[in-house]
Amino acid sequence: MLIFFFATLITSQLSATAQTGPLKVALAGLSHDHVYLLMQHYKQGEVDIIGIAESDPALINKFKKNYHLADSLFYKDLSTLLKHKKPEVVMAFDPNSAHLSVVKICAPFHVDVMVEKPLATTVKDAEQIVSLAEKYHIQVLTDYETSWYASNQTLYSQVKADQIGDIRKMVAHDGHQGPKEIGCSPEFLSWLTDPKTNGAGALFDFGCYGANLMTWLMDGKAPLAVYATTRHIKPDIYPRVDDDATIVLDFPKATGIIEASWNWPYNIKDLEVFGKTGYLQAVDPNTLRERKGKESDFSIKKLDVPVAPFQNYVAYVTSVLRGQLKPGNDLSSLQNNLIVVKILSAARQSAKEGRKIYLK
Incomplete structure (x- = not known):
């Protein structure tokens, strides 16, 4: 019984630490130039990048060189990444038309998603994203510079x-x-x-x-x-x-x-x-x-x-995903x-x- 108590206590402490440390992020794509702002948050220790899904060798080498990223962070696709890592959120920095594909992959893993604006390129895609978010009980948030x-x-x-x-x-x-x-x-x-x-x-x-x-x-x-x-x-x-x-x-x-x-x-x-x-x-x-x-x-x-938490999207997403704020009709909702x-x-x-x- 005592062993069980200490095991529960340690698990609880580890969970609390995970919820108060830097946001654990995986990246879907690197082709959107807004990713460079995210990399500044990474350099400042505000996010922990635990995986990157990118297939372009030139982009991979560019980011490895510029941000001293380890080879082990990179995966050929998002599905493979999520089979090996459990991020708090996947941030998509890929074409707008790919946002639905990102959500389709993340939703069954119950991983929340943030995309760059706009949410989708068609109403059909946007409605499918909403349906997936509701079915799998995940957040899908959209980032706009002007929100902050x-x-x-x-x-x-x-x-x-x-x-x-x-x-x-x-x-x-x-x-x-x-x-x-x-x-x-x-x-x-x-x-x-x-x-x-x-x-x-x-x-x-x-x-x-x-x-x-x-x-x-x-x-x-x-x-x-x-x-x-x-x-x-x-x-x-x-x-x-x-x-x-x-x-x-x-x-x-x-x-x-x-x-x-x-x-x-x-x-x-x-x-x-x-x-x-x-x-x-x-x-x-x-x-x-x-x-x-x-x-x-x-x-x-x-x-x-x-x-x-409205000073930037990292602070906002962290607050939403850790249960401190509900998006409601917020700009990112x-x-x-x-x-x-x-x-x-x-x-x-x-x-x-x-x-x-x-x-x-």
């Missing part, structure tokens, strides 16, 4: 505290000079500029940010209809996909306008919200511009990093991101057919 902006978090809190009245209009600007122009890796560009693997061009790459934020502000409700136009301004650089998009979302009492582009003179990710009695603009990660009530001018606030894919898919159809698409 103090400005967006503060803007949302003020809207929900009724500081600017009912929302009338939302405008999101998201874009930069273009993925090739800013120096994205060849591996990333190869699928980012492919309509099958990315879903579209700027329409999906940057349109997803505004769709995600507006769904959040609308309490997880989808728009009634979507209308979109796309442009092909640089066909010599991006021959297969759009490089500029405008999406209009019709809500019962509000309008959302998403401007997404690979043609802007600099990087921009901002969000404007016009309420019945006030205005808020998340200018950049740490700047909020506002004007409320009878104020005669705008005020600008400089903000600190968001309150934990499945509920939100299924709607995002529906918006993007309708926008793609609208741009192709030249008409407004009504969502079911």
